Amino acid sequence: MPEGHSVHRIARQFDRNFVARQVAASSPQGRFAEGASLLNGRVATEVRAVGKQMFLAFDDDLWLRVHLGMYGAWDFAGEILVDPTIASANGRMGQTNQRGTELGDERVMDAAGENSLTSIGAPRRTRVHVRMSEQTKGLADEGTEWPPPVVGQVRLRLLTDITCADLRGPTACEVQSPDEMLATLAGLGPDPLVGDPAEGEERFTAVVRRKPTPIGLLLMNQSVVSGIGNVYRAELLYRARQNPHTPGREVPEEVVRGIWRDWVRLLQIGVATGQMMTMDDLDPEAYRKAMASRDDRHWVYHRAGLPCRVCGTAIVVEEAAARKLYWCPYCQA
Template identity: 80%
Template sequence: MPEGHSVHRIARQFARNFVGRVVSASSPQGRFAEGAAMIDGRAITAVRAVGKQMFLQFEGDLWLRVHLGMYGAWDFAGEIVIDPTIASANGRMGQTNQRGTELPQVLDEGGENSLTSIGAPRRARVHVRMSEQTTGLPGEDEDAEWPPPVVGQVRLRLLTEVTAADLRGPTACELLSADEVAATIAKLGPDPLVDDVTEGEERFTTVVRRKPTPIGLLLMDQSVVSGIGNVYRAELLFRARLNPHTPGRDVPEEVVRGLWRDWVALLSIGVETGQMMTMDDLSPEDYRRAMASRDDRHWVYHRAGLPCRVCGTEIVVEEVATRKLYWCPSCQR
């Protein structure tokens, strides 16, 4: 499932390429035909990302809510202006590790940070013709067909004169009023990139410390904290050396606050690089390897049966609330 960093990157892409522009909207798949007709010909006036949800505002104070869920993704094509404050799709805009050292530019082989398809990792399905403001990608072709042909099941296509965005496989794609958007956001836990960080820490700490629910479930509860998914959950718990089955109310306050602060840091790194980098203090060579391959990027996630990178104990995986939970039974007692 795309986690919070991906949704914030998508929102920034829309801010640079769609906000302030009139769009043509269609539903090639047909499942959002009525909604597409309502926003067709309107300008996008704002975009918001909160946790795993994105909200696009159209003229007339009409909002589109998109939740990518397990399999959703946005595919971008055409002239794409890359945000210079974050790493580009192929990692060429420079990346910084947690120590602040400038590190080699790396292309992720898995596509997690792909600009052309942000969301559920996949190979890009559409051609990208980059504008001169961006870093070019392999395969540029000024004579490519425009607009690009529809490939596969596209729930919604948003099209300006020069840029296309195709939405595939979302869990939610619906139109809301401004009041409905406010009500939806009010149900969500704090997001470090949206809410005041200090206030967010207090909200998060207060809620966790009064719950008997295991901390491993609380971190995935979007009403407790926004944006954390399976990968960040496993990594945050390991970095805190915290047993995922510990009831929230039994987790020491300083540890709960540490979880929030670590999430603030990891989310910023994820938005900057486009990848869920959770390992610290890597050498340039190790960093290059980690940025290029997810197998070298995490402490425990997706490492069931492999030795813990710290103590050598076999990493275990459990099924918890239909999701896989990875942890080290020795480091996280």
């Protein structure tokens, strides 16, 4: 499912294009008709991303909570205001990144349709079709019909006078009261981009250091820390040279704190570039290559059977709580 950087990027897209605007809400699929009717005609007032969940506030104290899960996706169409501080939104954005991002006339693509050039300059308006999710099948061609026709099973459509956002296949999509929203937040672990990172470090360290659960499972527990998924889990543990099977309470405190601080850094990079870049100290050519291909972007993730980039030992993949765990049995012994 989309990891923390993706959801923060999606929230920023909503902040630029929906907050302070009146929104028409509908459920073409019909499964969210009652919720859409509650939101229809209201003004979006605030958006928050915490870990893998997004909360969009509307007037009269209503909140829309969305968890994309494994198959959810947001598709944006119309005039989209691009943030100059992060990679361009002209394309696919999600856990596996974006498709078709452009900088001027330049384009970097790999076989998976990913790229990561950063948009430079003042915000601009561009008419595009954008998908934000983990898994997508390409982009629709730009069209002139407005609003755009409904394609597929759209759970929720949010529409302003110039921008459309269609939600498909989420794990969770519900309208919450302020108390319900706060209760959901209370169940989530710290997110480096929400609140004080130093306080988040203390909270994360305290929880991990008292748990008998393996650290490899704790990092995926959203009540322990928000936003880490399969990719970041594998990479953070490798970068810390930490065995994923070590009980949390047996991991040295300085290692736990180091993992948190590394997560702070990697999450910021992910939000800024749209890529889960976990390699360090690359020269310009190697960096560009890594940004253009996920095969050159990670230490261990998705490298089962391939030699460790440091020691040469074959990377192992195993099942851990029904998810694939990649690690080096020598470097992380």
